[in-house]
Amino acid sequence: MTLDSQARALLDGMLARRTTNGPFLAQRVSREHQHLLMRVAQAAPSHFNSQPWRFVLIEEGATIERIAQLSGESMTELIEAGVFFERYRRYFRFSHSEMDERRDGIHIDHLPGPLRPFTRQIFSDAGLKLMRQLGVPRKLGEDNRKLVAGSPLLLAALLDRGEYRPGELSGFYSVFGLGAAIENIWNAVGALGMGIQFVSTPMEIPRQWAAVQALLQVPPELELMALYRLGYLPTEQARPSIDWSSRHRKRLNQFVFRETCAAPEQEG
Structure with a gap:
């Protein structure tokens, strides 16, 4: 079957999905676009159409600044203690060949000048000591x-x-539904000239995550699951001090099977 232009555009948009590691434009996200993103989230599947998701749209400058402070403090603490690297070490790749072989994880391809000679060592104890001496966690x-x-x-x-x-199936169904809703948002932002990134560091430290919940006045009947930052994309994307690429995806025979788990699927 030949795909029409509308179907092709939809699939191309999904395949071109990106995470934005750099800054956004200062331009306010229009209310129209905010509500459109909520509508595409609402279109996601959920068990028995339960629609268990809830969202908070945050534009107030003081609230964003406070969450930013909590996020930055969390990042510094995680790097300083070595927790971040210990927890996610298995996903770090340091060469194109390693990335091409594994086809998952992130390729650390952008580092501050003083750290570049120590690419493979930066996540060792000696490397972390050097990073602390250079003030990298604070940076x-x-x-x-x-x-x-x-x-x-x-x-x-x-x-x-x-x-x-x-612990119950409803818990899985709810997380599955929220994941589908977020993925719909993630796939839609590109069509609006926008980007999105997971604000994950406060989640890594319970007291910081509790501070976010208090700031957002989350009631007892709701569970705060995740936080994201969104905005319109500038023409040129500046890269953070330490950055990575993650466009590789596994080959079919690395994650798809035919009939049973004993038979890896082969490329067509």
């Missing part, structure tokens, strides 16, 4: 704070505890 924390603070829109994603019951 990364400040970079993170600036990125979040400069975002015109933050989006908090929550689940209704009436449906979200961890």
